[in-house]
Amino acid sequence: AQSVTQLGSHVSVSEGALVLLRCNYSSSVPPYLFWYVQYPNQGLQLLLKYTSAATLVKGINGFEAEFKKSETSFHLTKPSAHMSDAAEYFCAVSSNNNDMRFGAGTRLTVKP
Amino acid sequence: GAGVSQSPSNKVTEKGKDVELRCDPISGHTALYWYRQRLGQGLEFLIYFQGNSAPDKSGLPSDRFSAERTGESVSTLTIQRTQQEDSAVYLCASILVSGGSYEQYFGPGTRLTVT
Numbered sequence: 001a002q003s004v005t006q007l008g009s010h011v012s013v014s015e016g017a018l019v020l021l022r023c024n025y026s027s028s029v030p031p032y033l034f035w036y037v038q039y040p041n042q043g044l045q046l047l048l049k050y051t052s053a054a055t056l057v058k059g060i061n062g063f064e065a066e067f068k069k070s071e072t073s074f075h076l077t078k079p080s081a082h083m084s085d086a087a088e089y090f091c092a093v094s095s096n097n098n099d100m101r102f103g104a105g106t107r108l109t110v111k112p
Numbered sequence: 113g114a115g116v117s118q119s120p121s122n123k124v125t126e127k128g129k130d131v132e133l134r135c136d137p138i139s140g141h142t143a144l145y146w147y148r149q150r151l152g153q154g155l156e157f158l159i160y161f162q163g164n165s166a167p168d169k170s171g172l173p174s175d176r177f178s179a180e181r182t183g184e185s186v187s188t189l190t191i192q193r194t195q196q197e198d199s200a201v202y203l204c205a206s207i208l209v210s211g212g213s214y215e216q217y218f219g220p221g222t223r224l225t226v227t
Contacts, residue, residue, distance in 0.1 A: 034216070044203070044218045090155060100145060100207065100216075105154035 002027040002093040006103035014111050019063075019078040021106045023091030026072065033074040034092040035065055038105075044090065050074060061085070086110045116206050116219035124225045125194055133189045133222045137206030141215070144187050146179060147203045149221075155203070161187060194226045 007022040025031055035047040048059025055067040065076045074091060088107050094100035117136045125131050137144050146158040157171040161181040172178070176194075181187040191198055201221040208215040 043220050046216070049216075088154075094207075094216075100143075100160070100205075101157055102147070102155040 002031060002095060002101050004091050004093045004101055004103035006089075006091050006106050008106055009104065010107045010109065012109040012111060013081045015083055016080050019076070019081045019085065019108065021076040021089050021091075021108065023065075023074045023076065023103060024072050025074060025091075025093040027093055027095060029095045032094045033065075033067060034094070035059065035063070035074075035076045036090040036092065036102075037061075038088040038090065040087070047076070047089075081108075081110045083110050083112065116204055116217050118202075118204050118219040118222050120222060121220065122223045122225075124227060127196060127226055128193055130190065130192045131194055131224065133191075133202050133224070135187045135189070135204030135206075135219060137185065137187070137204070138208070138215075138217060139185070141206035141208040141217075142184070143207040143209070144181060145205045145207070146187070146189050147205070148173075148200045149203060150200045158189070158202075191224075194224075196226045199224055199226045 003026045005024045013019055033050040036044045037047050038044050047063050048057045048065055050057045050067045058064045063076055063078045065074050067074050086109055088105045090105045091103040119134045123131055143162050145160040148156045148158055159166055159169050159172055159179050163184050164181050176192045179189045201223050203221045204219040206217055
């Protein structure tokens with residue numbers, strides 16, 4: 001089965017600083033990879049997904065992620081953090097057998 | 113419907129009672145997942161269905177938990193003899209994989225509180 005490791009349960013950045021949330025995956029077959037965001041007291045919202053097309057994927061709210069097969073990584077970045085980006089972020093991996101697993105999540109705090 | 117629906121949205125039950133949670137996936141979606149999210153924690157995989165079969169039940173926390181899916185549609189998650197540690201939001205997601213397309217949608221969740 002696939003698995004995902006998110007490095008860092010909490011990340012804190014200043015407003016305007018680079019956001020980098022790390023995700024490494026394990027999969028025996030070509031993976032599909034996802035980032036979800038969960039704002040306080042809200043449901044999961046898909047930020048972006050990689051499904052074997054371009055390795056650099058752009059998502060909503062200025063976020064993007066790059067699939068690096070050699071590093072088995074799919075880190076999420078945003079050049080400049082906004083206060084509204086404060087949320088929980090989840091990385092997920094799946095494959096064409098539909099077996100999908102989530103990471104434990106990273107809580108992003110944005111300081112003024 | 114336009115999305116995944118779950119019912120009830122909130123459920124408060126007494127310790128020891130049984131509860132049944134329902135998920136209505138998007139029509140035509142082949143795979144269905146159940147996850148649990150405890151307060152302030154990440155998503156915990158419980159079980160997934162491919163069609164009406166459950167290839168992986170390894171995430172079910174105990175034998176008090178069971179799930180079924182019928183007609184490649186509605187799924188129910190049943191928790192027997194509920195305990196306080198069962199309190200969480202239970203999320204359902206349905207997935208369609210077709211060619212190079214991968215569609216995945218989460219329901220709003222059922223918030224279970226065991227008193």
